[in-house]
Amino acid sequence: MNRIRSGAVALCAALLLLLSGCGAASDGQAVRQQAALSGGALQDGQMPELQIAEQQENGEASTAGTEGQREEQMPDGTLSVTFLDVGQGNAVLVEQGGAYMLIDGGNRDYSSFVVSYLKEQGVEELAYVIASHYDADHLNGVVGALHAFSCGQVLAPDYVTDTRVYESFERVIKEQDIALAYPAVGDTYTLGDASFTVVCPKVYDPKEDNDNSVGIRLVYGDTSFLICGDAGKAEEQAMLDSGVTLESDVYLASHHGSEGSSSEAFMRAVSPSAVVISAGAGNSYGHPTRTVLDRVKACGAALYRTDLQGTITVTSDGTSLSWSVDATQDYRDGDEVAAGAADTTGTSGTAGAGVTDAAAGSTDTTGTSGTADTADSAAQASVAADTAGSAAQASGGETAAGGTADVTGEYVLNTNTKKFHRPSCSSVAQMSPENKAAFSGSREELIAAGYDPCKRCNP
16 A cells, blocks of 8 residues: 555656656656656666657657748748849849849949839848949949949959949948948858858959959759859859859859850859840840850750840749740840841741741741732631631632732731730740741731730831
8 A cells, every 4th residue: 555655656756847847858767766766667668658758749849840940941932133134234133021132233324224223123222232343334333323222231352443433433332331341252141031152253363354253142942043243264163163052043144145254164063944144235245155155055044135135034932933034045146136137046846736837937028028818818817816726827828719919927926915926036936836826917917806016026
């Protein structure tokens, strides 16, 4: 009887120890001690039911905590990266959680555009401004933005130059007492839930300009962006040798697609799924060059170009990317664009059943080539306008009397969006086959049938 009473007392004592908030290890020891006092020795490997229950509960809490940490690691919201069309220059606006960063600002002719665009986006303050280097086509817009918006910190390369725009840059930083840093490789900063790490230059060389470019790798969740100003092959090799992480989903081609950047080895290391080229339409430098465009193709990346597509925004939810425009299939180099050569690269292919491959031929610049029955052409447009995915007849159809009639041009219809395009338009290659139809006739007939001209190719 006394033994039973002492066992009960021991069990109560064990319960009190557990309720007192002791750690798991001391609780287990207490249970063992009280079990010994009660005369019930524990065998090796045996565990009291109370301790088992406690460990199971702790295990569940630990798992829940791990899952909670995993959820916290994934960002809540979106990151937007906008590559502004500033002609032959660079300007990138980054936003996350209401915090903004401007990387470069284009040349003087685009400074007011950059400021206006930022105001339209609701920017009142810039957390960071990065001046990749001091070339005018990157720095002028930075000076304009620093005059228009308050700024938390400027990151810039540690060298000097004797240009007027650099003097203006120094002056506005001093007048507005803006914090200025010359970052080193490996320095990391946060922008909302995003972060970015400096990847170049390895050293600042007073004799260099382009290879002094401050480059960053921006990370948001599982997505990443690499932006390195005008860094050339020498600096790219320094990055490769340093072992910094370069692999990124989106790569802004350095130096506007110049042959002196985006080396083959560097592109392999970055392994981008998309490449953006910021260059001016018809620029005198031939940017982007054939060499770089071929490397973009070789790595299988989607291509985006401000010279052909204007301002481009990509949005990340931390897992996937969405783009404001479709990737272009126009791989003409800068010289070809300047010469006004028609693009036939990457636009041919097999269309859907019953749809002629209109993109395989060159654009009709005379407005008179091709033969088809005018009445039949109008009927084709009407059918395509009324029925999504219906196929129009190709040019060269016979009239009811077996004759032919001249028409004004050849177009490709998107029966879903109700737009018509030139066969060479980069949008044509992005169409789903079931929505694509070829049409030979006048643009007036298409407009009358309810179609609108594409704003990209202006047919």
